[in-house]
Amino acid sequence: MTAQGRRPGRWYRRLPRWAQTVRFRLAVTNSLAVFGLGAVVIVVLYAGVASTVDQAALRELKQLRAELGMPADGPGSDTLHEAVSHYTKEKLAEYSLFGLGALFVLSAGTGWMLAGRALRPVDRITTTAREISGSDLSGRIRLQGPDDELRRLADTVDDMLDRLDGAFSGQRRILDDVSHELRTPLAVIQTNLEAVLSRDDVTEAERRQAAAVVGRATERMTHLVEDLLSSARRTAPAFGEQDLDAARVAAEAADEFAAVAAEQGVRVRRRLCRGRVVADAVALSRAVGNLLSNAVRFAPRGSTVLVATGQWGEWAYIAVRDEGPGIPEEHQSRIFDRFWRGRARGGADGEGERTGQTGLGLAIVRQIVEAHGGSVAVHSRPGEGSTFVLWLPDLDTRRAGGGESGGPPPADDPVALAAPR
Incomplete structure (x- = not known):
């Protein structure tokens, strides 16, 4: 047969x-x-x-x-x-x-x-399909003519290419995000281990502190890999909601970056007040870590990076302030765009490409904060440094409003105004 x-x-x-x-x-x-x-x-x-x-x-x-x-x-x-x-x-x-x-x-x-x-439209479909490569899915058939079977076939192929292009773009974004996110905890681990292993007079308390920081950074990488696997299965990584103290999240992030900042000649100072929020601890720590990473990178040697938390009305906030070169007003609307690179310490615009920046850190911060019903704001002037503020609905407001706040977050800089607690 x-x-x-x-x-x-x-x-x-x-x-x-x-x-x-x-x-x-x-x-x-x-x-x-x-x-x-x-x-x-x-x-x-x-x-x-x-x-x-x-x-x-x-x-x-x-x-x-x-x-x-x-x-x-x-x-x-x-x-x-x-x-x-x-x-x-x-x-x-x-x-x-x-x-x-x-x-x-x-x-x-x-x-x-x-x-x-x-069959001429079929030849056009075949030619377009052959010209499309794995790295460029921008080609489309865009067949004109009556709405017949061949026109519907061409439109179906175009729709399929749109979906494939979107899927591949999503995969590329995931790889970019993961490479960016892994760089920060790896740097934290390396710096803390080198700080402990390079000295003979390290105390037991310093070893435990370094081990705790390395453990948190390792846990962050583990969650990051889990998010990658979840995204690869085309399921959105769900944020786990729990009651958190914004001051504790900010303190842990400051501990992680203290050694990194010291290597750059930068001091990390804290001004932490209690602020209760409902959020994913790992995701929120990742957002604060990205802000601290940027602040340390742009802060001049001998300056101070301030980490502040508190509550203002119906909103809790986590703020990171540096004494770097500041951000021109015309650039402030672009800094949260993907792949936008700013200015490295003492450099010119665009030098971020040469210093290894991917332009994804602040985009990830905005994505995380907005997923929690909040927003991120920047207050900056050239030559006066920058303050990035994560506004999140406080615990009582989040529960009373069914997950949403009653109004927009304040437009003022809580660090500069010493907001009420």
Whole structure:
């Protein structure tokens, strides 16, 4: 049975390549249909004419003999009648065969051209599909014309390419985010381990402190890998909600970056007040860590980075302030865009590319905070440093409002104004 199933395929592969195309099959089918119908018409006409030619020829022969004064049924009349009838049928057959041959040639040529015209959109779809590569899915067919089956097929392929492009773009964003996120905890681990291992007079308390910091950084990387696997399965990583003290989250982040900041000649100072929020501890710690990483990177040597928390009305906040070069007003609307790179310490705009920045840190911060119903704000002036504030609905407001706050967060800088607690 299997061998029999392969025989047609083997026989078909012996044909020339052009004879294996859909265009050839359509042309043959159309030409045979037209030729068959034409042949039926010609055969019917031939039969009808042949059946009447004898009587017509006989009447004309009798009329001619009468005009010549000859008897209508005289000698030789039958022979002459048969000769005229045979000649007429013979010519009719010749013309019919010639017409059938011409009809076959015309139907085959016309069928080939019509099939090619009908399949032209398919060729366009094939060409576009071949031109599309794994790194560039921007090509589209965009077939114009009537809303027929081929137009719907082309639109379906375009929709599929849109979905594939979106999926691949999402994967690339995930890889960019993961590479950015892994860099920070790895730097924390390396710095704290080097700080402990490079000294002989390290106390037991310092070892425990370094071990705790390394443990939290390792836990952050573990959660990050879990988020990556969840995203790869096309399921959005859900944030686990729990009651948190914003001051504790900020303190742990400050502990992690204290050694990193010290290496850069920067001191991390804290001004922590209680602020209760409902959030995912790992995600919120990641957001604060990104702010601290940026602050340490941009802060000049010998300066101070301030981490502050507190509560203002219905909102709790976590703020990170540096004494860096500041952000021009025209750039402040872009700093949360993906892949936008600012200015490195003492450098010019765009130098962030040469210092290894990916331009994803602040975009991730905004994504995390907005997923918790909050917002992120920046207060900065060139030469005066920058303050980034994470506004989150406080615990009571979040519960009373069903997960949302009653109004927008304050527009002021809580660090500069020493907001009420």
